[in-house]
Amino acid sequence: ADQARQADFDAKVAANQRIEPRDWMPEGYRKTLVRQVAQHAHSEIIGMQPEGDWIASAPSLRRKAILLAKVQDEAGHGLYLYAAAETLGIDRAELTERLIEGRQKYSSIFNYPSLTYADVGVIGWLVDGAAICNQVPLCRTSFGPYARAMVRICKEESFHQRQGYELLMRMMEGTEGQRAMVQDAVDRWWWPSLMMFGPPDADSPNTQQSLEWGIKIDTNDALRQKFVDMTVPQADKLGVTLPDSELAWNEQSGQYDFGEPDWNEFKQVVTGSGPRNAERVARRRAAHEKGAWVREAATAYAKKHQNSQEVA
Numbered sequence: 001a002d003q004a005r006q007a008d009f010d011a012k013v014a015a016n017q018r019i020e021p022r023d024w025m026p027e028g029y030r031k032t033l034v035r036q037v038a039q040h041a042h043s044e045i046i047g048m049q050p051e052g053d054w055i056a057s058a059p060s061l062r063r064k065a066i067l068l069a070k071v072q073d074e075a076g077h078g079l080y081l082y083a084a085a086e087t088l089g090i091d092r093a094e095l096t097e098r099l100i101e102g103r104q105k106y107s108s109i110f111n112y113p114s115l116t117y118a119d120v121g122v123i124g125w126l127v128d129g130a131a132i133c134n135q136v137p138l139c140r141t142s143f144g145p146y147a148r149a150m151v152r153i154c155k156e157e158s159f160h161q162r163q164g165y166e167l168l169m170r171m172m173e174g175t176e177g178q179r180a181m182v183q184d185a186v187d188r189w190w191w192p193s194l195m196m197f198g199p200p201d202a203d204s205p206n207t208q209q210s211l212e213w214g215i216k217i218d219t220n221d222a223l224r225q226k227f228v229d230m231t232v233p234q235a236d237k238l239g240v241t242l243p244d245s246e247l248a249w250n251e252q253s254g255q256y257d258f259g260e261p262d263w264n265e266f267k268q269v270v271t272g273s274g275p276r277n278a279e280r281v282a283r284r285r286a287a288h289e290k291g292a293w294v295r296e297a298a299t300a301y302a303k304k305h306q307n308s309q310e311v312a
């Protein structure tokens, strides 16, 4: 019977049909999805912090309204993704525990500090730009709930990316000091943005199997290349320099050649020793603990009204 179910699963994946929560799936497929979707959800939630730091000191009411909306969107993305993970049979409370105990990862990028308001623009342009590059193909990932969450998330990420680019365009029209601030932010975020796509294909233990299962659509290196090709003309138009002396158009390949990110730094950040890892997780843990009374009250309320039609 297992063989028949496996054959059915393989046929669906090969035909680009979606696997739905009630369908049979190999245990490894389920585990890989829980890992990736949870990591993705955690990234959205932790990702609220570097930009959230600037809400109180946004330079104008307009910038504050945009930033507030953007950070709220990230919370929403986290919730869609936790909901997608729950369809795989794992509880969101359990995933949060794994995050605050450091047992599950989130994207390396959010362990870097946001030092000036230009960072808000650069996070939108480069970090959300990289996220879109990675996530648009995931709209076709083989697990239905994850694919559908991605469709909504990508629409919002496109807005985020444009608001970042617009902010930077405005700053580049400003003073010398503002232009220098933008360049400094680009210098700090460029390499970490390239690291978002994960280790080089040769050092990526999960890629091959995830491609076979239709969980991943492209390899890490293919997406990184796509991001570089998409971003270089945008940098030119903006008037900033990307901090890579090896960056050059390659006539033969029809792509940009570029330098190698510092993979030792990547390893350090992923294993918890990045510039802001401890602070990000501590803050998430504190917010979770402070929210305990809300969860308790909601649970008590639901229990009390379980069997009644009463409306409050």
Ligand code: ACO
Residues within 6 Å of the ligand: 035, 036, 039, 040, 041, 043, 044, 047, 105, 106, 107, 108, 109, 127, 128, 131, 134, 195, 196, 197, 198, 199, 203, 204, 205, 206, 207, 210, 216, 220, 270
């Ligand atoms: N930050 C932290 N950990 C990473 C990163 C990263 N940038 N890239 C890879 N890793 C981890 C993987 O999770 C994996 O760890 P694990 O096996 O212990 O779980 C390990 O490094 C090896 O990497 P891969 O074998 O390449 O892992 P995978 O096939 O999962 O590919 C990738 C990594 C590309 C990030 C994939 O999981 C993915 O596409 N995820 C969905 C997108 C996502 O999570 N985006 C979050 C940031 S964007 C945003 O939130 C705005």
